[in-house]
Amino acid sequence: MEQVIGGRLAAEALIEQGVKYVFTLSGGHITPIYQYLEGSPVALFDTRHEQAAVFMAEAWARMTRKPAVAMVTAGPGFTNALSGIANARLSNAPVVLISGCVGLESAEKLDLQDMSQLPVIAPMVKKAWVCHIAQRIPEFIDLAFRTAAAGRPGPVYLELPCDVLNKAVDPAGVKRPRSRVDSRPTDPEAAREILMMLQAAQNPVIIAGSGVWYADAGEALKGFVERSGIPVFTGNSGRGVISDTHPLCFESSLAIRPGAAFLALASADLVLFLGSRLSLFFLFGDIFRKDARFIQADIEAEEIGRNRSVDLGVVGDVRALLEELNRSIDAQGIGGSLRSRFQGWVETVRKADGEGKAPTQPLWESDAVPIHPLRLAREVDAFMDRDDDIVVADGGDTQVWMGMTRTVRGGGRYFDSGLYGCLAVGLPFANAAKLGHRESRVLLISGDGSIGFNFMEFHTAIRKGLPIVAVIANDQSWGMIAHSQTLRLGHSIPDGTWLGRVDYHRLVEALGGFGVLVERPEEIRPALEAAFASGRTACVNVMVDPTVISPGSVALANIGGYCAKQ
Numbered sequence: 001m002e003q004v005i006g007g008r009l010a011a012e013a014l015i016e017q018g019v020k021y022v023f024t025l026s027g028g029h030i031t032p033i034y035q036y037l038e039g040s041p042v043a044l045f046d047t048r049h050e051q052a053a054v055f056m057a058e059a060w061a062r063m064t065r066k067p068a069v070a071m072v073t074a075g076p077g078f079t080n081a082l083s084g085i086a087n088a089r090l091s092n093a094p095v096v097l098i099s100g101c102v103g104l105e106s107a108e109k110l111d112l113q114d115m116s117q118l119p120v121i122a123p124m125v126k127k128a129w130v131c132h133i134a135q136r137i138p139e140f141i142d143l144a145f146r147t148a149a150a151g152r153p154g155p156v157y158l159e160l161p162c163d164v165l166n167k168a169v170d171p172a173g174v175k176r177p178r179s180r181v182d183s184r185p186t187d188p189e190a191a192r193e194i195l196m197m198l199q200a201a202q203n204p205v206i207i208a209g210s211g212v213w214y215a216d217a218g219e220a221l222k223g224f225v226e227r228s229g230i231p232v233f234t235g236n237s238g239r240g241v242i243s244d245t246h247p248l249c250f251e252s253s254l255a256i257r258p259g260a261a262f263l264a265l266a267s268a269d270l271v272l273f274l275g276s277r278l279s280l281f282f283l284f285g286d287i288f289r290k291d292a293r294f295i296q297a298d299i300e301a302e303e304i305g306r307n308r309s310v311d312l313g314v315v316g317d318v319r320a321l322l323e324e325l326n327r328s329i330d331a332q333g334i335g336g337s338l339r340s341r342f343q344g345w346v347e348t349v350r351k352a353d354g355e356g357k358a359p360t361q362p363l364w365e366s367d368a369v370p371i372h373p374l375r376l377a378r379e380v381d382a383f384m385d386r387d388d389d390i391v392v393a394d395g396g397d398t399q400v401w402m403g404m405t406r407t408v409r410g411g412g413r414y415f416d417s418g419l420y421g422c423l424a425v426g427l428p429f430a431n432a433a434k435l436g437h438r439e440s441r442v443l444l445i446s447g448d449g450s451i452g453f454n455f456m457e458f459h460t461a462i463r464k465g466l467p468i469v470a471v472i473a474n475d476q477s478w479g480m481i482a483h484s485q486t487l488r489l490g491h492s493i494p495d496g497t498w499l500g501r502v503d504y505h506r507l508v509e510a511l512g513g514f515g516v517l518v519e520r521p522e523e524i525r526p527a528l529e530a531a532f533a534s535g536r537t538a539c540v541n542v543m544v545d546p547t548v549i550s551p552g553s554v555a556l557a558n559i560g561g562y563c564a565k566q
């Protein structure tokens with residue numbers, strides 16, 4: 001029988017998994033896989049930096065809620081991918097990173113691009129493997145996909161040495177498994193207990209995190225919120241699982257967001273914490289009352305109880321739990337009494353929402369020159385008003401301002417770096433969003449510092465025909481760090497925080513895109529219109545006030561508990 005090489009087995013396994021894109025940057029060690037993907041149903045999507053390839057895979061995985069593949073070459077290709085993997089880990093994105101490496105036979109011979117890759121990445125991923133046997137490559141690829149998606153999703157790593165990829169083997173001995181588990185277990189007893197606790201509560205809140213999005217539980221959540229009349233907040237990849245425009249949704253759970261979040265979270269007597277984590281974004285749990293009844297549901301048992309003890313922990317699929325809650329409310333006929341019980345509380349939260357937004361209103365409407373960054377965020381939010389619009393935010397203060405402002409109308413429609421806070425995600429995330437949603441408008445708002453890391457992804461967008469619009473909030477500095485230094489030291493340290501004026505829009509024009517400069521607030525909307533109308537990859541370079549300090553900078557100035565001004 002005709003022999004096949006390992007690279008072909010890898011390519012065929014990716015095709016078999018139904019992969020649409022492999023996000024990648026080339027290298028000799030992975031050419032045996034490229035060779036068999038060329039012309040196949042799996043497209044090679046090549047970026048200008050391996051980090052960008054992994055960020056694209058992260059965004060793709062977060063959008064589709066399925067494993068997404070990044071492929072990099074041995075040594076430097078691998079090390080360039082690491083920041084992306086760390087980001088995917090903290091955002092629970094099921095990224096399958098496939099890396100080449102030197103041949104098994106040349107270990108320790110001083111071969112090109114040699115390094116010991118597995119021990120570096122093993123602690124960063126759910127699981128890491130080297131496949132030593134060419135015939136077993138399809139099994140390992142199946143294992144990688146299964147593991148990335150199982151339980152709480154997250155990145156995995158598969159290393160394929162180049163001599164394994166080049167090895168010719170008899171295809172008769174190859175197993176080609178494709179296994180999927182799709183059971184959604186929950187405990188019906190838990191739903192009954194939750195309803196009993198709710199019937200004794202006065203001021204409950206629901207917090208919906210990325211687990212709600214990954215479990216595709218948006219509809220079930222909406223049904224539960226409408227049945228029970230409990231105010232809901234969303235966080236991280238959970239943003240949009242219920243629309244911010246829903247009358248019972250009070251937008252982001254971040255306390256720095258103008259609105260009701262701070263009051264509601266700090267005064268709730270019962271918290272239903274669904275598929276979320278008690279991270280810094282909840283002051284490690286301290287934002288809640290100590291005596292609040294705390295119910296936490298998560299797919300991962302180890303997550304329950306992190307940073308605070310719980311009154312009820314439910315391990316399982318959050319959609320199954322919400323569906324069970326909805327069934328029980330209907331069966332017991334208690335929806336009406338729950339809704340009237342919490343009606344007054346909802347009014348209190350609604351009032352807090354209005355009062356919480358009032359001080360920010362003049363800043364959202366500011367006519368100041370240089371432009372107030374909140375005015376820019378508001379213009380972006382108002383312009384991107386279609387249900388299927390996608391907004392990506394990257395940067396320090398820029399990301400905070402946008403997070404304080406964005407109205408998210410659906411799941412998978414708003415992306416930022418998340419808890420890892422890795423600057424540079426913007427262009428790769430936006431490119432992935434446009435690639436997956438050609439019919440939707442995709443806008444990136446990025447800090448001027450952040451746009452620099454992966455700037456050549458403008459070129460990727462242009463080459464691949466992705467007409468994204470990138471708005472740069474240009475404060476000519478690493479603003480968040482400058483501001484936190486000002487708060488902490490009384491001044492910012494220019495070496496390390498000041499970048500100066502750069503005509504980013506002209507750089508994008510030089511690459512073949514559309515560029516426009518904006519210096520006055522009334523120019524923002526026409527510039528956005530022109531950028532989208534151009535049908536090209538566009539850069540709107542907006543000069544904003546470098547002196548305005550976001551609440552994120554205030555938090556950063558106090559990081560680690562240090563807050564004394566010297």
Ligand SMILES: Cc1ncc(C[n+]2csc(CCOP(=O)(O)OP(=O)(O)O)c2C)c(N)n1
Pocket residue numbers: 394395396397398399421422423424446447448449450451473475477478479480481
């Ligand atoms: C990869 C990476 N490097 C450094 C940092 C530290 N950092 C956090 S915010 C920030 C400044 C970001 O500047 P810019 O993108 O211009 O946004 P701005 O704060 O000015 O709005 C820096 C350097 C980080 N989070 N990630």
Ligand SMILES: [Mg+2]
Pocket residue numbers: 447448449473474475476477478479480
């Ligand atoms: Mg900046």
